[in-house]
Amino acid sequence: xxxxxxxxxxxxxxxxxxxxxxxxxxxxxxxxxxxxxxxxxxxxxxxxxxxxxxxxxxxxxxxxxxxxxxxxxxxxxxxxxxxxxxxxxxxxxxxxxxxxxxxxxxxxxxxxxxxxxxxxxxxxxxxxxxxxxxxxxxxxxxxxxxxxxx
Numbered sequence: 559x560x561x562x563x564x565x566x567x568x569x570x571x572x573x574x575x576x577x578x579x580x581x582x583x584x585x586x587x588x589x590x591x592x593x594x595x596x597x598x599x600x601x602x603x604x605x606x607x608x609x610x611x612x613x614x615x616x617x618x619x620x621x622x623x624x625x626x627x628x629x630x631x632x633x634x635x636x637x638x639x640x641x642x643x644x645x646x647x648x649x650x651x652x653x654x655x656x657x658x659x660x661x662x663x664x665x666x667x668x669x670x671x672x673x674x675x676x677x678x679x680x681x682x683x684x685x686x687x688x689x690x691x692x693x694x695x696x697x698x699x700x701x702x703x704x705x706x707x708x
Contacts (some may be wrong), residue, residue, distance in 0.1 A: 561613050563620055570624055572617050581611040651705035656682060657697050666690045668698050680704070 560579040564571045581594050583606055590602070594595055597603045626636035628680035659667055672684040681698050 563617055563624075565624075566633075570621060572621055575610060575614055578613050578617075579606060582606045582609045582613075587618065590612070605686075618626050653705055654680075654702040655685070656700050656702075658700050659695055660688075660690065661695050662690045664690055664694060672698070673699050697699050 561581040566706045576646050586596065586602055586606060587594060594602060596606065598607055606637050625631040626633070627640075629637070632640050641648065658674055660699055662671075666682055667687065667689050669687040670684050674676070674684075676682070681703040683703055685699050688698050690697045
């Protein structure tokens with residue numbers, strides 16, 4: 559039993575919280591004697607719980623970092639760094655372009671200040687200026703305010 563992350567042939571093994579706590583309980587028992595109460599309600603029990611939590615947080619952070627070396631699990635700048643080893647660059651996010659049918663009074667001008675919102679809450683801004691004709695309908699191109707998946 560250990561409180562440390564171990565790396566095996568099959569992958570990375572992170573200890574359970576109960577194993578980490580048991581290691582700290584052993585440390586306290588070795589230092590202060592076997593008659594020491596390890597109950598969570600005691601000061602030493604509270605300290606053991608805190609040390610266990612801090613070790614879990616440290617292990618979680620380490621595991622996240624270790625996974626950034628795997629192209630299958632890497633993300634963000636780590637994924638970009640792995641890609642650069644092979645001369646790959648991430649395609650930059652793009653603004654989606656949509657055609658909106660605008661309905662209104664003849665002579666109404668739709669310019670670049672015009673905004674539209676999709677049913678999912680995404681915001682779009684007009685990228686061309688058009689005037690609504692006598693038919694009362696005009697198609698205007700809008701682009702998403704945020705970049706991302708098209």
